[in-house]
Amino acid sequence: MTPGAAYRLALVGNPNCGKSALFNALTGGRQKVGNYPGVTVERRVGRLRTPSGIAIDVIDLPGSYSLTPHSADEAVTHKVILGQQDGELPPDAILCVVDATSLAFHLPLVLELKRLGKPMLVTLNMMDLAERDGIRIDTAALARELGLPVVGSVAVRKAGTRALVETLSSTLETLKTQPPADTTSIPTDVRGLRREARRIAQAATLSEGREHKVTRVLDRVFLHRVAGPAILFGLLFLMFQAVFSWAEAPMNWIDGGIVGLQALASSQIANPALRSLLVDGILAGVGSVVIFLPQILILFLFILVLEASGYMARAAFLMDRLMAGVGLNGRAFIPLLSSFACAIPGIMAARTIDSQRDRLTTIMVAPLMTCSARLPVYALIIAAFIPDRKVWGAVGLQGMVMFSLYLFGIVAALTVAAVLKRTMLRGAAQPLLLELPKYQMPNWRDVAIGLWQRAKIFMRRAGGIILISMIVLWALSSFPPPPPGATQPPIFYSAAAWVGKGLQTVFAPIGFNWEISVALIPGLAAREVAVAALGTVYALSGSEDAIKTSLAETLRNAWTLPTALSFLMWYVFAPQCLSTLAVTKRETNSWRWTFFMAGYLFALAYVFAGATYWITKAIVG
Amino acid sequence: MKVSANTRTLGSLRPGQTCRVIGLADQAVSPELEERLLRMGFAEDAAIEVRHEGLFGRDPMAVKVDGVILALRRREADTILVEVDAPR
Numbered sequence: 028m029t030p031g032a033a034y035r036l037a038l039v040g041n042p043n044c045g046k047s048a049l050f051n052a053l054t055g056g057r058q059k060v061g062n063y064p065g066v067t068v069e070r071r072v073g074r075l076r077t078p079s080g081i082a083i084d085v086i087d088l089p090g091s092y093s094l095t096p097h098s099a100d101e102a103v104t105h106k107v108i109l110g111q112q113d114g115e116l117p118p119d120a121i122l123c124v125v126d127a128t129s130l131a132f133h134l135p136l137v138l139e140l141k142r143l144g145k146p147m148l149v150t151l152n153m154m155d156l157a158e159r160d161g162i163r164i165d166t167a168a169l170a171r172e173l174g175l176p177v178v179g180s181v182a183v184r185k186a187g188t189r190a191l192v193e194t195l196s197s198t199l200e201t202l203k204t205q206p207p208a209d210t211t212s213i214p215t216d217v218r219g220l221r222r223e224a225r226r227i228a229q230a231a232t233l234s235e236g237r238e239h240k241v242t243r244v245l246d247r248v249f250l251h252r253v254a255g256p257a258i259l260f261g262l263l264f265l266m267f268q269a270v271f272s273w274a275e276a277p278m279n280w281i282d283g284g285i286v287g288l289q290a291l292a293s294s295q296i297a298n299p300a301l302r303s304l305l306v307d308g309i310l311a312g313v314g315s316v317v318i319f320l321p322q323i324l325i326l327f328l329f330i331l332v333l334e335a336s337g338y339m340a341r342a343a344f345l346m347d348r349l350m351a352g353v354g355l356n357g358r359a360f361i362p363l364l365s366s367f368a369c370a371i372p373g374i375m376a377a378r379t380i381d382s383q384r385d386r387l388t389t390i391m392v393a394p395l396m397t398c399s400a401r402l403p404v405y406a407l408i409i410a411a412f413i414p415d416r417k418v419w420g421a422v423g424l425q426g427m428v429m430f431s432l433y434l435f436g437i438v439a440a441l442t443v444a445a446v447l448k449r450t451m452l453r454g455a456a457q458p459l460l461l462e463l464p465k466y467q468m469p470n471w472r473d474v475a476i477g478l479w480q481r482a483k484i485f486m487r488r489a490g491g492i493i494l495i496s497m498i499v500l501w502a503l504s505s506f507p508p509p510p511p512g513a514t515q516p517p518i519f520y521s522a523a524a525w526v527g528k529g530l531q532t533v534f535a536p537i538g539f540n541w542e543i544s545v546a547l548i549p550g551l552a553a554r555e556v557a558v559a560a561l562g563t564v565y566a567l568s569g570s571e572d573a574i575k576t577s578l579a580e581t582l583r584n585a586w587t588l589p590t591a592l593s594f595l596m597w598y599v600f601a602p603q604c605l606s607t608l609a610v611t612k613r614e615t616n617s618w619r620w621t622f623f624m625a626g627y628l629f630a631l632a633y634v635f636a637g638a639t640y641w642i643t644k645a646i647v648g
Numbered sequence: 649m650k651v652s653a654n655t656r657t658l659g660s661l662r663p664g665q666t667c668r669v670i671g672l673a674d675q676a677v678s679p680e681l682e683e684r685l686l687r688m689g690f691a692e693d694a695a696i697e698v699r700h701e702g703l704f705g706r707d708p709m710a711v712k713v714d715g716v717i718l719a720l721r722r723r724e725a726d727t728i729l730v731e732v733d734a735p736r
Contacts, residue, residue, distance in 0.1 A: 128715065131715065132714040217691075221691045246700060343719075344700075344719045458724045459719055459721050460685070461718065461720075
């Protein structure tokens with residue numbers, strides 16, 4: 028350690044040991060979240076200052092069952108501890124987090140870490156839960172058996188980490204100077220490690236306690252063969268209701284704010300090109316992404332709460348059989364669920380899947396789940412072309428079309444996954460082996476920190492790639508400017524129109540006219556932009572609501588039913604979202620897979636849109 | 649490994665049954681799977697209680713071992729040899 032630099036403490040532990048809660052409690056909001064270079068493992072570092080004034084940089088490493096790496100996460104943990112990870116200096120000491128309620132399960136990792144011979148201390152986390160269950164641990168005996176300092180902690184309570192911080196400030200200096208512990212007695216094989224762990228756990232446990240009743244009772248309901256899946260689907264239904272209904276008001280505020288800014292910019296900027304760039308390019312483009320923030324935050328609120336409470340692992344348990352049908356396992360369920368709000372968090376959530384093949388498969392099919400950006404497009408076309416009437420009593424025809432589009436996406440995702448797992452990503456079936464953690468009341472501070480971090484990641488995206496692509500697309504649709512006395516809308520004379528007319532030869536067979544082809548170009552940046560683009564192409568002006576109503580009217584006259592349905596089907600598949608492709612590149616670290624994703628989605632979009640066009644044409648004439 | 653008349657695979661058990669691990673069916677387990685199973689606690693002499701099972705094909709199953717509840721598929725559970733405890 029260089030003088031003046033902060034002490035570096037690596038937080039290591041099994042998944043579900045409460046490590047992240049402890050990290051949040053130790054560092055509060057002072058965290059930096061990033062990525063390790065070259066791998067898609069999250070790097071979380073936070074600064075802690077002890078009462079005596081020592082600065083400690085706490086590094087929260089991914090949860091790991093062992094030092095034999097099985098996933099990208101575990102590999103990074105191993106490398107950081109050994110000081111071999113790019114982008115991370117070797118830690119000065121290791122703080123190993125152990126769940127006090129299941130000592131025997133967590134101790135093998137402690138022993139493995141100890142064998143590395145690094146300065147190290149152990150904290151018994153969740154002491155409150157252990158107490159509740161009547162488990163009594165002799166901390167001194169445990170420290171003696173392990174030959175390491177041991178201190179209790181309760182990460183979810185503010186005062187629960189005080190003893191830990193005190194121990195940290197008093198022992199860190201002495202830890203460094205101590206000779207490495209004697210590691211010759213630690214077994215090197217898994218069987219031996221477990222046996223030794225069990226022996227130490229028994230020696231240090233004064234009272235075994237009784238099992239947590241709540242978990243047992245709740246599991247009897249949530250994992251019930253029939254009630255379990257029913258409750259899961261009820262929860263999912265509630266979640267989607269919330270995503271769409273609770274988000275409506277804040278989305279309107281954001282929309283109002285953007286419109287206000289646009290009006291302000293229009294009135295203040297005299298230069299027409301600059302004004303158009305700011306109003307139609309930057310504000311409209313970034314606004315079209317930012318508007319989804321409420322939906323994404325609500326979805327993540329649900330996901331974070333379900334995860335923190337321990338339910339998410341049960342959802343993976345319940346969905347495993349279905350996912351096994353397409354060659355994946357229950358772990359793939361969470362990323363696919365997130366993709367209903369937005370494929371980007373979904374693709375990022377695939378990190379937790381330990382098998383590389385399963386992870387790639389999940390990433391490849393995530394864009395097929397109907398994300399919220401498709402909604403404005405679906406809503407416009409359905410309002411324009413599907414009659415608002417009831418079928419089978421109470422079910423509306425429009426709602427049914429919307430529902431079938433969702434269903435179509437799900438079926439397509441599962442089918443593509445099954446095909447990928449049988450061809451390009453073939454491999455032995457991956458075992459499930461999933462820990463079902465104890466149920467817990469979610470800690471609201473942890474949920475709030477998680478939400479804040481998601482919001483930051485999402486907003487950074489809106490500021491980066493979306494901003495740049497919006498400016499490029501704006502330039503394409505604005506230049507060259509229309510000649511004097513032009514009768515068509517300006518976009519008709521722009522570079523985008525040349526491309527659009529060129530594209531029309533490609534799209535004519537699936538029923539797209541040149542207006543659609545042109546609108547697809549700005550729509551590449553983000554799906555919902557197509558609505559605004561169609562408005563531009565059909566030379567509409569006025570408020571957005573006016574555009575929507577009159578656009579539906581205009582489209583009804585300009586398009587045939589086969590064209591409209593073909594357009595809908597195109598949107599089920601087409602990867603019209605640069606951010607999804609960008610995040611896929613980052614997560615797979617491969618241009619090949621990114622191009623493959625874009626390629627197969629465009630191909631499916633073309634084939635299915637074409638089939639829809641010709642079949643509808645044959646029926647309605 | 650002491651195989652007796654009470655020897656079954658974990659995969660053949662139903663919720664409510666308890667058992668003790670006597671070993672892994674060597675020929676059916678890759679070294680990697682063996683390492684993971686041992687790591688998650690399916691080692692010799694571990695006491696196991698079968699807790700829950702899924703709707704279709706009773707798959708996957710949830711078992712309690714070393715104070716922790718683990719989910720696994722019958723396919724993997726079938727590689728774990730256990731001695732069933734007498735019903736209480």
